[in-house]
Amino acid sequence: MASYTAPRREFAFVLRDVLNIDRLQELPGFEDAGYDTFEGVIDEAAKLIEEQLWPLRESGDQQGCDWNHGDVKMPQGFAEAYRMFWESGWAGLSNPAEYNGQGLPFTLAQVVNEVMYAANVGFSLTTMLTNGCFEAILASADDAVKDMFLPKLGNGEWTGAMCLTEPQAGTDLASIRTKATPNGDGTYNIEGGKIFITSGEHDMTENIVHFVLARLPDAPPGVRGLSTFVVPKFLVNADGTLGARNQYKCVSIEHKMGIHGSCTCAMQFDGATGYLSGAPHTGIRNMFVMMNLERIMVGLQGLGQCELALQSALAYARERKQGKAFNGGATIINHPDVRRTILTMKAITEGARVMAYETTLHVDAAHHATDPATREAANDWVELNTPLVKAFCTDSAVDLGSMAIQVYGGHGFIRDNGVEQIVRDSKILCLYEGTNGVQSMDLVRRKLGLNGGRLPKRFFAAVRAEAADPALDFIARPLATAVDELEKTTTWLQQSMQDNPNDAAFGCVAFLRAFSLTYLGWAWLRMARAASKLDDGAFKSAKLVTARFFAAQMLPEVASLCARVRQPTTEYMEWDADAA
Numbered sequence: 001m002a003s004y005t006a007p008r009r010e011f012a013f014v015l016r017d018v019l020n021i022d023r024l025q026e027l028p029g030f031e032d033a034g035y036d037t038f039e040g041v042i043d044e045a046a047k048l049i050e051e052q053l054w055p056l057r058e059s060g061d062q063q064g065c066d067w068n069h070g071d072v073k074m075p076q077g078f079a080e081a082y083r084m085f086w087e088s089g090w091a092g093l094s095n096p097a098e099y100n101g102q103g104l105p106f107t108l109a110q111v112v113n114e115v116m117y118a119a120n121v122g123f124s125l126t127t128m129l130t131n132g133c134f135e136a137i138l139a140s141a142d143d144a145v146k147d148m149f150l151p152k153l154g155n156g157e158w159t160g161a162m163c164l165t166e167p168q169a170g171t172d173l174a175s176i177r178t179k180a181t182p183n184g185d186g187t188y189n190i191e192g193g194k195i196f197i198t199s200g201e202h203d204m205t206e207n208i209v210h211f212v213l214a215r216l217p218d219a220p221p222g223v224r225g226l227s228t229f230v231v232p233k234f235l236v237n238a239d240g241t242l243g244a245r246n247q248y249k250c251v252s253i254e255h256k257m258g259i260h261g262s263c264t265c266a267m268q269f270d271g272a273t274g275y276l277s278g279a280p281h282t283g284i285r286n287m288f289v290m291m292n293l294e295r296i297m298v299g300l301q302g303l304g305q306c307e308l309a310l311q312s313a314l315a316y317a318r319e320r321k322q323g324k325a326f327n328g329g330a331t332i333i334n335h336p337d338v339r340r341t342i343l344t345m346k347a348i349t350e351g352a353r354v355m356a357y358e359t360t361l362h363v364d365a366a367h368h369a370t371d372p373a374t375r376e377a378a379n380d381w382v383e384l385n386t387p388l389v390k391a392f393c394t395d396s397a398v399d400l401g402s403m404a405i406q407v408y409g410g411h412g413f414i415r416d417n418g419v420e421q422i423v424r425d426s427k428i429l430c431l432y433e434g435t436n437g438v439q440s441m442d443l444v445r446r447k448l449g450l451n452g453g454r455l456p457k458r459f460f461a462a463v464r465a466e467a468a469d470p471a472l473d474f475i476a477r478p479l480a481t482a483v484d485e486l487e488k489t490t491t492w493l494q495q496s497m498q499d500n501p502n503d504a505a506f507g508c509v510a511f512l513r514a515f516s517l518t519y520l521g522w523a524w525l526r527m528a529r530a531a532s533k534l535d536d537g538a539f540k541s542a543k544l545v546t547a548r549f550f551a552a553q554m555l556p557e558v559a560s561l562c563a564r565v566r567q568p569t570t571e572y573m574e575w576d577a578d579a580a
């Protein structure tokens with residue numbers, strides 16, 4: 001069976017010893033936000049998730065969701081679990097207290113989320129989309145719309161759904177056709193069809209709030225002509241009670257490869273009442289407020305699945321006996337190839353965790369720091385890290401899911417053992433909230449050049465400041481080489497974007513991986529430094545061995561990835577794919 005418990009020891013090490021989370025206390029409103037306070041919150045949330053959500057992972061996968069004439073029934077136990085989840089205050093951890101949230105740091109909410117994303121990623125999607133919907137309305141709507149929806153979205157009593165995708169408009173939101181026409185009373189008439197809408201309909205809450213991208217009659221073409229509308233399932237009366245059922249329907253749900261515990265709905269809006277959120281034609285900006293945070297959260301979904309794969313594979317490898325290894329050991333963890341696989345999983349998961357939480361700490365600083373220079377620097381880091389966290393953590397989830405199956409051998413291929421579900425559940429993470437190809441293009445096309453190219457410069461300087469540590473030469477040296485390669489390739493890409501964008505775009509996925517591995521090298525250097533000060537022998541030695549493994553076995557990949565990026569691609573692009 002797959003196995004998982006929240007990695008409490010890892011959280012303490014990464015957040016307290018490596019990233020010094022106590023620095024959050026310098027931000028206004030977070031004066032009490034030290035790790036000692038966090039530890040209790042994380043432990044309480046983890047117990048609840050382990051006891052209530054983890055047991056629903058497999059049953060939710062097997063049962064899936066059920067559509068019946070527009071109604072959607074979630075798998076058994078989901079509605080009760082969701083009620084327990086929001087009623088006990090876990091749904092709105094980082095939402096502001098004025099809208100019934102807990103007002104805690106984004107970072108803390110994401111630690112709790114990581115546990116939920118590992119234990120039951122299908123279930124977790126509703127809460128993730130609700131957070132996104134909350135953020136988008138908070139950032140764009142007027143006070144009347146905020147007051148109507150945010151108090152109940154803020155604590156999770158109602159859930160949110162994000163309605164962007166249409167059959168002809170996936171990545172290319174410019175081709176969205178859904179229309180919004182003024183009703184003359186300040187509301188809008190929404191007409192059109194949306195597909196792939198997560199939690200568009202379900203039986204877990206009394207109301208569902210859709211955040212919809214649509215076009216006003218006078219809209220210019222393309223993404224500049226999109227506006228955002230809040231479209232609730234039930235209209236809300238002036239006294240806050242629920243009114244008439246709105247004019248839309250869930251016309252079907254998808255049958256998917258994974259995340260069966262999440263319903264993916266085709267929605268038809270037939271004259272539904274909507275409220276404009278933000279100024280006309282600012283829809284894409286309003287959506288990106290939530291998309292940027294959601295991309296980090298999807299990365300954390302990937303991280304959660306990596307941890308699940310790692311724990312499952314390690315537990316199995318410690319118990320499964322097959323043959324005798326060269327060292328005389330009877331369990332498969334003693335076979336060098338199995339050990340190499342487990343160390344790869346460990347190096348990626350634990351390194352990616354540092355990258356992910358360093359990013360969430362920057363989000364907290366970007367939102368709450370009072371000093372403009374601190375906010376500016378934090379914003380730069382968030383911009384740079386978001387595509388890395390989203391794409392690297394989610395690609396790794398699929399890779400590590402596959403590695404876990406390999407460690408289980410044929411037993412990994414059997415449904416009852418629960419590890420093949422990791423691959424099936426994780427693949428979608430590479431696709432939604434902007435495919436990983438699109439994330440890589442975002443890195444190369446936008447982030448490398450943003451603000452005069454200062455984002456990668458910040459990264460190179462920060463890594464170099466720590467990569468000259470003679471005490472940690474085993475990783476400091478290969479890390480310095482990796483940064484040099486990455487910088488050379490960054491310059492090449494910046495130039496190629498001007499001269500021949502096809503060359504730059506062709507290598508963007510390899511470049512994102514090279515960037516992420518270098519980031520993980522920086523993370524492992526800092527983990528090795530922090531671990532060397534620990535007394536906990538087994539934990540310390542595992543960290544130091546994994547740091548050495550990463551430095552020797554994984555960091556050298558950066559140079560070959562970079563060499564692949566710096567290649568002309570004219571021949572490939574001139575190949576007539578239609579004629580083949």
Ligand SMILES: Cc1cc2nc3c(=O)[nH]c(=O)nc-3n(C[C@H](O)[C@H](O)[C@H](O)COP(=O)(O)OP(=O)(O)OC[C@H]3O[C@@H](n4cnc5c(N)ncnc54)[C@H](O)[C@@H]3O)c2cc1C
Nearest residue numbers: 162163164165170171196197198264431432433435437438
């Ligand atoms: C289970 C599930 C849940 C979802 N939930 C939601 C939801 O809640 N709300 C919502 O609105 N949508 C949702 N989606 C939709 C999802 O966000 C889209 O599927 C995704 O944006 C990709 O769009 P597409 O499927 O049309 O692929 P396409 O856009 O057709 O892309 C196909 C391929 O072409 C590549 N490509 C396309 N354009 C470019 C480009 N400009 N540069 C480089 N490469 C490019 C892509 O990377 C991809 O590899 C969900 C989808 C699924 C399957």
